[in-house]
Amino acid sequence: xxxxxxxxxxxxxxSGIWTISSRQPVHSVVGLIVNFAALAVLFLTLNADxxxxxxxxxxxxxxxxxFLFVIALLTIGAQPIEQGxxxxxxxxxxxxxxxxxxxxxxxxxxxxxxxxxxxxxVLDLGSVATFGQQLLTTHVFxxxxxxxxxxxxxxxxxxxxxxxxxxx
Amino acid sequence: MPDPAWTYVLIFFVVALVVASLIxxxxxxxxxxxxxxxxxxxxxxxxxxxxxxxxRFPVRFYLVAMLFVVFDVEAASFYPWAVRLRDLGGFxxxxxxxxxxxxxxxxxxxxxxxxxxxx
Numbered sequence: 001x002x003x004x005x006x007x008x009x010x011x012x013x014x015s016g017i018w019t020i021s022s023r024q025p026v027h028s029v030v031g032l033i034v035n036f037a038a039l040a041v042l043f044l045t046l047n048a049d050x051x052x053x054x055x056x057x058x059x060x061x062x063x064x065x066x067f068l069f070v071i072a073l074l075t076i077g078a079q080p081i082e083q084g085x086x087x088x089x090x091x092x093x094x095x096x097x098x099x100x101x102x103x104x105x106x107x108x109x110x111x112x113x114x115x116x117x118x119x120x121x122v123l124d125l126g127s128v129a130t131f132g133q134q135l136l137t138t139h140v141f142x143x144x145x146x147x148x149x150x151x152x153x154x155x156x157x158x159x160x161x162x163x164x165x166x167x168x
Numbered sequence: 169m170p171d172p173a174w175t176y177v178l179i180f181f182v183v184a185l186v187v188a189s190l191i192x193x194x195x196x197x198x199x200x201x202x203x204x205x206x207x208x209x210x211x212x213x214x215x216x217x218x219x220x221x222x223x224r225f226p227v228r229f230y231l232v233a234m235l236f237v238v239f240d241v242e243a244a245s246f247y248p249w250a251v252r253l254r255d256l257g258g259f260x261x262x263x264x265x266x267x268x269x270x271x272x273x274x275x276x277x278x279x280x281x282x283x284x285x286x287x
Contacts, residue, residue, distance in 0.1 A: 044174060054244060062240040069233040127171075132248030136260050143263065146245065147270035153238045154274035158281050161231040 005045055012038035025071040029064055036060040048126035228286065235283060242271050 012035050019031035036059045043052035124130050135143050210217050249256070249264055256263075278284060 049171065050248060053247070057244050058237075058241060062237040066233045066237055069230050073227070073230055128248050128251045132250075132252035133255065135248055136252065136256050136263055140263055143245075144266055144270070147242075147267045150238055150242055151270055151274040154235070154271075154278060157231065157234045157238065158278055158283050161227060161234060 001045065005042065008038045008041045008045070011035075012042065025074065026068070029067050029071065032067070033060055033064055036064070043126075046126065047124065050126055050128045050131040053128065231283065235278065238274075239271075 015031045015034035015038065019028045019035060022028050022031060036055055040052040040055040040060070043049075043055060125134075212218065245267070246264070249260060253260065
């Protein structure tokens with residue numbers, strides 16, 4: 001079990017570095033797919049079956065398709081991608097601050113997780129069956145609100161992408 | 169500890185990886201490379217390429233992709249409900265009907281605005 005964790009963690013880190021360091025955007029997407037797959041297995045080791053499935057279906061399936069479309073739209077003309085993006089003016093300082101803040105949050109979370117006083121999570125909460133039961137009984141309001149949030153997304157897509165292309 | 173049933177997924181993944189790797193690697197080992205200009209040009213249905221590879225893409229592709237993401241999330245939310253369908257009974261069915269009706273309004277809106285037609 002520990003071995004599985006270490007393998008997936010190392011794969012996730014390596015593919016993450018590959019994602020942000022490769023010059024070709026399509027290579028970054030491939031690296032991100034590997035990263036998402038490794039994360040899904042990490043979720044499985046935490047008994048979060050539903051989260052793992054959503055990681056594969058929505059992120060590796062749908063979101064990365066969206067990324068590919070963005071890349072297809074980005075590469076307008078024959079500009080060589082190898083030039084890379086222009087350097088942002090104040091890139092270094094905010095990224096260092098954000099990285100330190102993320103480390104702080106992660107260490108705080110780890111301290112809580114490792115402390116003896118932390119309450120044990122409800123057994124089997126992450127399985128699809130338990131999640132479905134909870135979602136449609138206890139948290140049914142949030143479930144129905146999700147439908148409205150998706151409705152807003154649908155309307156937003158049509159309003160933004162169809163501004164000049166579609167006839168109203 | 170993951171459910172032991174995930175072992176089948178692991179086996180499937182390993183088999184897919186091995187087969188795909190073999191298909192990708194083995195032909196390169198057993199063939200001689202005799203490139204000609206015709207062989208090296210991009211394949212475009214057997215006719216000479218007509219345009220540059222990196223051209224403009226219509227924004228409609230992006231519209232389709234975004235709608236796909238939204239409806240993919242919708243379809244994925246059926247999954248935990250379908251697993252517990254029998255235990256949730258009629259109330260669960262009503263909840264899902266309400267969910268679908270709300271998203272059906274969005275679907276009808278996209279249809280009305282011509283989001284599904286290409287022109």
